[in-house]
Amino acid sequence: MTRKLWKPQKTSQQRSKTEVSRIVFTLIAVVSFSSALTQWLHAQEGSSAFAPTLSNKTSAPGKTPEGMVWIPGGEFSMGAAVNGEGSHEMPMASNDSGPIHRVRVDGFWMDATAVTNEQFEKFVKATGYVTIAERTPTQEEFPTAPAENLVAGSVVFAPTDHEVPLNDHYQWWSYVKGANWRHPVGPQSDIKGQGKYPVVQIAYPDAEAYAKWANKRLPTEAEFEFAARGGLSGKTYVWGDEFRPGKWMANTWQGKFPVKDAVEDGHAGIAPVRSFPPNGYGLYDMAGNVWEWCSDWYRADYYKTLADKGGVANNPKGPDSPLDPSEPNEKKRVHRGGSFLCNDQYCSRYIVGTRGKGEVNTGTNHLGFRCVKSPGNAAQHITQN
Numbered sequence: 001m002t003r004k005l006w007k008p009q010k011t012s013q014q015r016s017k018t019e020v021s022r023i024v025f026t027l028i029a030v031v032s033f034s035s036a037l038t039q040w041l042h043a044q045e046g047s048s049a050f051a052p053t054l055s056n057k058t059s060a061p062g063k064t065p066e067g068m069v070w071i072p073g074g075e076f077s078m079g080a081a082v083n084g085e086g087s088h089e090m091p092m093a094s095n096d097s098g099p100i101h102r103v104r105v106d107g108f109w110m111d112a113t114a115v116t117n118e119q120f121e122k123f124v125k126a127t128g129y130v131t132i133a134e135r136t137p138t139q140e141e142f143p144t145a146p147a148e149n150l151v152a153g154s155v156v157f158a159p160t161d162h163e164v165p166l167n168d169h170y171q172w173w174s175y176v177k178g179a180n181w182r183h184p185v186g187p188q189s190d191i192k193g194q195g196k197y198p199v200v201q202i203a204y205p206d207a208e209a210y211a212k213w214a215n216k217r218l219p220t221e222a223e224f225e226f227a228a229r230g231g232l233s234g235k236t237y238v239w240g241d242e243f244r245p246g247k248w249m250a251n252t253w254q255g256k257f258p259v260k261d262a263v264e265d266g267h268a269g270i271a272p273v274r275s276f277p278p279n280g281y282g283l284y285d286m287a288g289n290v291w292e293w294c295s296d297w298y299r300a301d302y303y304k305t306l307a308d309k310g311g312v313a314n315n316p317k318g319p320d321s322p323l324d325p326s327e328p329n330e331k332k333r334v335h336r337g338g339s340f341l342c343n344d345q346y347c348s349r350y351i352v353g354t355r356g357k358g359e360v361n362t363g364t365n366h367l368g369f370r371c372v373k374s375p376g377n378a379a380q381h382i383t384q385n
Helices: 015-032 035-047 116-125 204-211 221-229 302-309
Strands: 069-070 072-079 102-104 108-111 153-157 173-177 291-297 332-336 356-358
Touching: 069 221, 072 221, 072 302, 102 302, 116 332, 221 291, 221 332, 291 356, 302 332
Parallel strands: none
Antiparallel strands: 069 108, 072 102, 153 173, 291 332, 332 356
């Protein structure tokens, strides 16, 4: 078991006066565009790499399970084109969501919402399951750790009390003793009255255990993106190309990050499921609110591997093993969808097609999951081990 914070990347940014002047000039030129024109240009640049989504015409085979939605499957262009940067140009550049490539997935059922606190509680009561965050780490697992550090807990976001550089996430993330799904931000918190909120502080094995109990499984990354797009082709967001088409469409961060969420979308922190409009398939919160686990191992170069093979990837299940170049010794799986902390200053991965990643035994207070189910009795066959 490994429970850890992600180590920040050390970078050196030294620019000459000429370079700085050129950057300032460029910024002035960029902001001179109207926001509408800029948005249109980005949409055109991204959409040019996408071919139309070809949804299957077959209807659901039998009765749809309670709380789930039939996703017909089909062929689509997978990935994101954000000026060549997979999530955001500054300061968290990520090229792992390209190149855009064609993928085909079979039809499946998907939970309409992320798994909620009340749903997870039913699972725990039925099975007696104890999540990883609730288990005390042992000396055998961490032989060099002082005994006082071997405490049950998990990773929690806390806003800073002043503006800080965005190159050190330890300023707003920390390991908190007693944080778990019942106490998302620490022992002083609880989930009373929050039965309809997404369950968080869930590590990958926790999500997998729930899925198995429910006779479901976790979605592949390809299934998640196909479902998130809702039948649309190459759009920037789950709902289209305009971030706020007259109303808020997802639970994200407004205001100065990580100091204070301005709560313009009506929610400080996590929102109850179904608080925002569904996508074209009737799925809620496929962008924003909480990140969600996928079954794929994470590799930054996986999309290039698929694209280099040519043709259409059929039901891709992810690479055989994980590799994050920034932390090559950590076993990570894919996160999708972004969260209430995503914003255009630091992490814009509410953009459909962009990717997240997480060490499999680490939960956070902005990470949950939802399940899928294949037709027939094939609920478990896709998970990579």
